Amino acid sequence: MEKTIELSHGAGGTLMELLIRQIIVPKFKKRAVGGLGLDDLDDGATIPLDNYEIVVTADGHTVDPLFFPGGDIGTLAVSGTINDLAVMGAKPIAITTALIVEEGFSINDLEKILNSMAKVAEEVNVAVIAGDTKVMPRNHIDKLVIATSGIGLAKRGQVISDAGLKPGDKIIVTGTLGDHGIALLAVREGLDFETELKSDVAPIWETIEAALNVGGITAMKDPTRGGLASALNDLAEKSKVSIWIDEESIPVKEEVRAAAEMLGIDPLEVTNEGKAVIGVNAEYAEEVLEAIRKTKYGKDAQIIGEVKKEKPGYVFLKTIVGGVRVLEKPYGEPIPRVC
Amino acid sequence: MCLAVPAKILEIKGDKGIVDFGGIRREVSLSLIDNIKVGDYVLIHVGFAIQKLERKEAEEILKLWREVSEAINT
Amino acid sequence: MNMEFPKNFALYRDRKLAEKVAEKIKKIADREHFKFMHVCGTHEDTISRFGLRSILPENVKVIAGPGCPVCVTPPEVISAAIELSKLDNVILTTYGDMAHVPSPRGSLVQARAKGGDVHIVYSIMDAVKLANKRKDKQIVHFAIGFETTAPSTAATLLNNPPENFSVLTYHLLIPPAIDFLLSLGEVKLDGFILPGHVSTIIGSNAYKYISEKWHIPQVVTGFEPLDVLVGIYMLLKQIREGRTEVENEYVRAVRPEGNVKAKEMMKRVFDVVDARWRGIGTIPCSGFKLKKEFENFDASKKFEITFEEFKQDLHPGCKCGEILRGLAQPEDCPLFAKVCTPLHPIGPCMVSREGTCAIIYKYSRSKNK
Numbered sequence: 001m002e003k004t005i006e007l008s009h010g011a012g013g014t015l016m017e018l019l020i021r022q023i024i025v026p027k028f029k030k031r032a033v034g035g036l037g038l039d040d041l042d043d044g045a046t047i048p049l050d051n052y053e054i055v056v057t058a059d060g061h062t063v064d065p066l067f068f069p070g071g072d073i074g075t076l077a078v079s080g081t082i083n084d085l086a087v088m089g090a091k092p093i094a095i096t097t098a099l100i101v102e103e104g105f106s107i108n109d110l111e112k113i114l115n116s117m118a119k120v121a122e123e124v125n126v127a128v129i130a131g132d133t134k135v136m137p138r139n140h141i142d143k144l145v146i147a148t149s150g151i152g153l154a155k156r157g158q159v160i161s162d163a164g165l166k167p168g169d170k171i172i173v174t175g176t177l178g179d180h181g182i183a184l185l186a187v188r189e190g191l192d193f194e195t196e197l198k199s200d201v202a203p204i205w206e207t208i209e210a211a212l213n214v215g216g217i218t219a220m221k222d223p224t225r226g227g228l229a230s231a232l233n234d235l236a237e238k239s240k241v242s243i244w245i246d247e248e249s250i251p252v253k254e255e256v257r258a259a260a261e262m263l264g265i266d267p268l269e270v271t272n273e274g275k276a277v278i279g280v281n282a283e284y285a286e287e288v289l290e291a292i293r294k295t296k297y298g299k300d301a302q303i304i305g306e307v308k309k310e311k312p313g314y315v316f317l318k319t320i321v322g323g324v325r326v327l328e329k330p331y332g333e334p335i336p337r338v339c
Numbered sequence: 340m341c342l343a344v345p346a347k348i349l350e351i352k353g354d355k356g357i358v359d360f361g362g363i364r365r366e367v368s369l370s371l372i373d374n375i376k377v378g379d380y381v382l383i384h385v386g387f388a389i390q391k392l393e394r395k396e397a398e399e400i401l402k403l404w405r406e407v408s409e410a411i412n413t
Numbered sequence: 414m415n416m417e418f419p420k421n422f423a424l425y426r427d428r429k430l431a432e433k434v435a436e437k438i439k440k441i442a443d444r445e446h447f448k449f450m451h452v453c454g455t456h457e458d459t460i461s462r463f464g465l466r467s468i469l470p471e472n473v474k475v476i477a478g479p480g481c482p483v484c485v486t487p488p489e490v491i492s493a494a495i496e497l498s499k500l501d502n503v504i505l506t507t508y509g510d511m512a513h514v515p516s517p518r519g520s521l522v523q524a525r526a527k528g529g530d531v532h533i534v535y536s537i538m539d540a541v542k543l544a545n546k547r548k549d550k551q552i553v554h555f556a557i558g559f560e561t562t563a564p565s566t567a568a569t570l571l572n573n574p575p576e577n578f579s580v581l582t583y584h585l586l587i588p589p590a591i592d593f594l595l596s597l598g599e600v601k602l603d604g605f606i607l608p609g610h611v612s613t614i615i616g617s618n619a620y621k622y623i624s625e626k627w628h629i630p631q632v633v634t635g636f637e638p639l640d641v642l643v644g645i646y647m648l649l650k651q652i653r654e655g656r657t658e659v660e661n662e663y664v665r666a667v668r669p670e671g672n673v674k675a676k677e678m679m680k681r682v683f684d685v686v687d688a689r690w691r692g693i694g695t696i697p698c699s700g701f702k703l704k705k706e707f708e709n710f711d712a713s714k715k716f717e718i719t720f721e722e723f724k725q726d727l728h729p730g731c732k733c734g735e736i737l738r739g740l741a742q743p744e745d746c747p748l749f750a751k752v753c754t755p756l757h758p759i760g761p762c763m764v765s766r767e768g769t770c771a772i773i774y775k776y777s778r779s780k781n782k
Contacts, residue, residue, distance in 0.1 A: 006526045014756070186363070191535045193365035255362030262360050262383070263535065264342045264458070264509075321431040321638045323464020328775055331755070331766075332522075335509035336535050338342050338385050339454045339481040339558065341561035341610045342455050343636075345422065368538060370568045371675045382613060382666055385508070385558075386536025387565040390613040390672055395664045399643045400424070403437075407429050 008332025012225025012271075015332050017041075035159075036088075041234075042162050043222050044088040044152070053159050055090035055152040057081055062145050066109070069183050070198030073146055074116030076273060079203045080224065081150035082124055086208040087220035087276050089160035090152025095121065096130040098147040103138045113144070124203045160212075164219040165239035167309040170285035172278040174207050174292055175200065175300040177228050178256040181270030181334070185263065191336060193262070197255045202274035207298040210291040216284025221277045226330055228268045231277045232315045233329040239279075240312040245305035245327065247319050263336035268327065270334055279307065343384035345392055348377050358383060425637030431468060434642040439470045441649045446472045448739050449648055451606035452587060454481030454510075455636055457767035461775075463638040473645065477762070477769040479590055479737050480608065481510065482557040482583070484761030484768050485690045488516035489720045490583045494555045495521060496718050497581060498529035503716070504547065505581075506532045506540040507555040514764055521555075537569050537580075544578035553712045556582040561610045563701055564675035567682035570707050581712040582703060585688055587611050588619050589699040594738055595627045602739045604630040604648040606641070609663040616671025617661045628657040635663035682707060692733040692761035728753075733760035736769055743770040750774055 008015040020041065031037025035046035035053060044057040061077040071079075078095060085092045097117065101110065121128055179200040186195050211217055219239060223231035228250075236243045252260075252267050260267045274297055280288050285303055292298035315327040346358035346367070354370040358381065368387045375381060381388040396404070424430065451457065457477045460466060466475065479485050491511065495518045498505035505521070512522045512533060525531040530550075534540055537554050544552035556566040563584040570580070587608060594600065607620055612633045620631050630651035634644030644662045651658060661667055679701070688700025703711045713720070730748055735741035743749045743762070753759040755771055762768035 004523070004526050006522055008522070191539070193360075193363045195363040197363070253362075258344075258361035259363045262342075262344050262363070262365075264455075266462075317464070319462070319464040319638075320426055320428065321463050321465075322428045322468060323638075324467045325461060325464035326775060332513070335512050335533055337510040338508045338535070338562065339483060339510050341453075341558060341608075343561065343610045343613070367536075368565070368568065370572070371564050371672060371678070373674055382610070384561050384610060385565050386538045387568065389561060389564065389610070389675065390666050393665050396424075397643060397647075397662045397664050399647060399662070400430075400639065403430055403433050403643075404424060407427075407433050 006332070010225070011330070011333035012230050013330040013332050036161060040161065042088065043084040044090065044150070046088070046159050048156065051156045053154045053156055055085055055088045055154055055159060057084040057150040059084065060145065060147050063184070065187060066113070066143060068187055068199055071201040072113055072116050073144060074113035075120055075201045077146040077148050078117045078120040079201050079273060081148040082120070082126060082203040082205055083222050083274070083276065085150045085152035086205040087160070087222045088152065088154065089158055089212060089217070089220070090154040091209070092124055092126045092150060092152045092205055094127045094129040094151045096149045097128060098132040098134070100134045100136060100141060100145045100147070102141045102143050103135055105143055120203050124205045160217055160220050162219050162221045162235055163238035165235055165241050165279040165307045166218055166281070167241055167307055168282050169218050169279045169307040170282055170303050171243060171245065171305040171307065172280060172285070172289060172292065172301060172303050173228065173251065174204060174276045174278070174298045175274070176251045176253045176256070177223070177272055177275065178252055178260060178267035178270040180273040181227065182256045182259045182267070185336070186259065191263070193259065195255050195259065197253065197259070200272060200274035202297050204274055204276060204297045207292055207295040208276060210295050210298070211278055211280070211288045214284055214288045214291045216281035216288060217278060218281060219279035223272045223275055223277050225271050227270045227272060228277065229266070229327050230329050232327060235277065235279065236315050237313045241307045241309065242311040242314045242316065243305055243307055244316050244318065247317050249302050249304045251300045251302050264338065265334045265336060269330040341384050343382045343389060345380050346383045348375060348379050348381060351377060356388070425635070425639040427639065430639055431642060434639065434646055435468045438473060438642070438646050438649060441646065441653055442470055442473050444472065446474065447603045447649065447652070448474045448476060448601055449604050449606055449645060450476050450478040450602050450739060451608070452478040452480035452591060453608035454483065454765060454767040455610070456480070456606060456608065456634070456641065457772065459636050459638060459641055461767070461772055465638060465641060468642070469645070475606070475645070476739055477767060477772065478594065479690055479693055479761070481765050481767060482559065482585070483510045483514050484765035485585065485692065486511070486514065486557055486583050487689045487691045491516035491521070492518040493713065493718045493720055494581055495519065495524040495529060497553050497712060497716060498524050498531050500716060503551045503553055504530045504532055504543065505553050505555060506534045506543065508557065509533045511555060511557060515758060537565050541569060541574050541578055544575045548577060550577065552578050554578070554580045556580045556584065559585055559587055559611050560614045563679050563683065564614060564672070567678040570682050570710050571678060574710065576709070579710045579712040579715050582701065584683070584701040585690065586685070586699050586701070588615070588623060590690065590696055591620070592623055592626070593693070593696040593699065595623070595629065597738060599740065600738045602629065603652060604632070606644050606648070607631050607633040607659070609633060609635045609640070609667060612663065612667045612671065614672050614675050616669050617659050617667055618669045619671065620659045624657050624659050630657050631659045633659070633661045633663050633667050635666065692731070693737065728759045731760040733762045736762050743773045746770070
């Protein structure tokens with residue numbers, strides 16, 4: 001049967017990883033002049049230049065519906081790009097955006113989206129320095145897709161990869177998990193339940209900067225598609241350590257927990273758009289946590305676990321009733337189940 | 340066998356009702372059960388209330404719960 | 414107990430209580446080994462999600478039986494659903510569980526990728542809403558599930574849905590499957606953890622004939638971690654006291670007679686027939702078939718689709734049959750983790766994310782895929 005792309009290939013889980021590792025990465029020269037390259041599969045790549053490193057990210061943005069509680073595709077595109085730069089330890093400097101628009105799309109809606117993009121960029125004082133606009137005939141694309149690239153700056157040697165965890169480190173999440181994914185499911189057709197829940201989409205550079213200023217940060221990851229489960233597995237595999245998480249300390253909003261139970265979905269596998277997972281040296285952990293909690297997008301931050309040497313590559317969850325289970329990377333996008 | 344979760348009935352409209360799962364609300368069908376009223380707790384499966392939840396615990400749990408709570412406040 | 418309802422829901426996830434029950438289980442489980450079977454994907458989810466196997470003593474094993482529509486729906490039914498989704502005037506709605514289940518024609522998700530119109534829904538009511546909204550299309554709802562889900566299909570058909578709505582049904586019944594498993598001869602099982610939500614419909618009395626006929630303890634169990642732990646404790650207590658009865662742990666939701674109104678509705682809409690279960694074969698009186706007067710809502714009649722039999726739905730060498738009867742472990746199967754993996758599942762116990770093989774694969778071998 002001829003192999004074709006499935007939705008799960010874009011969902012941040014094992015199937016997407018196989019597509020990238022086996023088919024995409026092998027095709028290209030992977031790095032310009034050293035630094036992190038394509039095959040590092042990190043949130044961004046780096047170009048070392050004198051005593052700085054330029055950090056670069058590339059992202060495609062699609063969301064259904066385009067306007068959702070808490071934001072729109074514009075907020076999502078710029079925040080996502082800024083957050084990818086931030087978790088590399090780089091100060092976001094500039095963004096480029098390419099709009100691919102369907103014939104017949106309302107210009108009024110386009111303006112609303114552009115305004116959202118501008119608002120987020122201003123919040124972090126980032127310039128939109130280049131862009132492109134293409135239009136496709138009606139029904140050849142679903143309304144609008146935005147592709148962005150982000151440019152950030154870090155002092156030489158201060159880039160934070162997602163492979164730097166050390167045994168003894170603590171794991172911090174900067175806020176509640178599952179908000180974005182569940183908020184979207186609420187409005188998606190066929191599942192319509194009502195909730196005041198909003199997407200957590202936001203540019204979190206200020207929160208990350210506060211943590212970097214304290215110091216002791218060893219690794220960071222942006223838990224977007226595939227959620228916390230994917231991010232933790234990436235961190236554990238690449239740093240060749242095991243991560244032990246205490247379920248009770250993971251911040252999850254009540255409505256997110258209720259919706260996840262009703263739909264048979266694990267909130268740890270659901271997309272987040274305004275959070276970071278941070279590995280920090282144990283002595284700095286409390287101070288970093290305090291600094292994060294003082295920032296706008298870090299109020300609900302928690303230390304949720306620690307790093308160990310044995311069983312490299314595994315993520316273990318200590319459950320609220322005292323059991324232990326392996327926290328797997330999700331296979332594809334979380335789908336509601338009834339059995 | 341099947342995923343069903345408790346929810347509280349907020350409103351009843353004919354054989355339909357609005358229930359709250361703990362911060363999220365949804366319209367469900369009440370056609371599979373009888374004589375229930377606003378404020379009751381029901382089990383919801385695929386958008387249908389399949390049974391009314393009683394305020395009853397198994398004997399085993401009650402005994403254990405007493406033992407545990409005694410252990411706590413002694 | 415002063416816990417005000419529903420605050421007492423937290424009781425069922427209380428760590429101290431769980432430790433207490435685990436201690437009692439350790440004390441009473443005084444034999445070399447005990448093996449209990451549950452027949453429910455949601456029980457397996459509770460057991461693995463809360464890590465209960467790491468709380469239970471070594472000598473008390475819980476294995477997953479043929480318990481979710483995902484692993485027991487025969488491949489020809491899934492291919493029929495795929496065939497339907499490809500008809501250009503049809504939108505097929507399905508529960509998420511069936512989306513990834515493989516069949517010789519691929520899965521519904523793969524069919525969608527190739528242009529089949531497949532919508533995931535949370536309720537059959539959402540499919541009816543879609544039928545009212547899209548009068549230009551035929552909406553076919555893929556109605557799978559056991560006695561918990563069959564009443565919602567029956568209630569919908571009794572509520573005269575729009576004429577562009579129909580169902581492709583494959584509802585199965587649990588008690589006949591347990592009876593059949595035990596009738597296959599030698600089984601090394603010490604008791605059954607009975608599915609709580611099926612039981613809210615059929616009632617705890619529906620399993621009595623099994624305990625009388627096969628002298629095996631059974632406990633109707635809820636889906637919180639404490640429900641499962643206490644259910645296991647009650648099974649061990651029966652063994653200790655030499656009893657083989659049907660007991661009910663899930664008293665807050667299950668009555669002896671079940672949900673009489675729902676049972677009546679099912680009787681009006683379905684006949685009980687023999688049905689094929691993937692990996693096990695045909696089980697007598699274990700399936701529902703739409704009655705004649707509901708023919709115009711029966712998608713298998715409304716659209717001439719073929720249910721071409723896939724000769725053997727069990728790959729040669731696959732040991733799911735023995736695993737489901739507690740006679741073999743996944744490691745005893747020649748295909749396990751070699752040809753048969755979560756990415757390329759063959760037997761039903763690997764197809765479902767909650768099947769025994771999928772669970773053992775996940776915990777023991779997941780890092781060297």
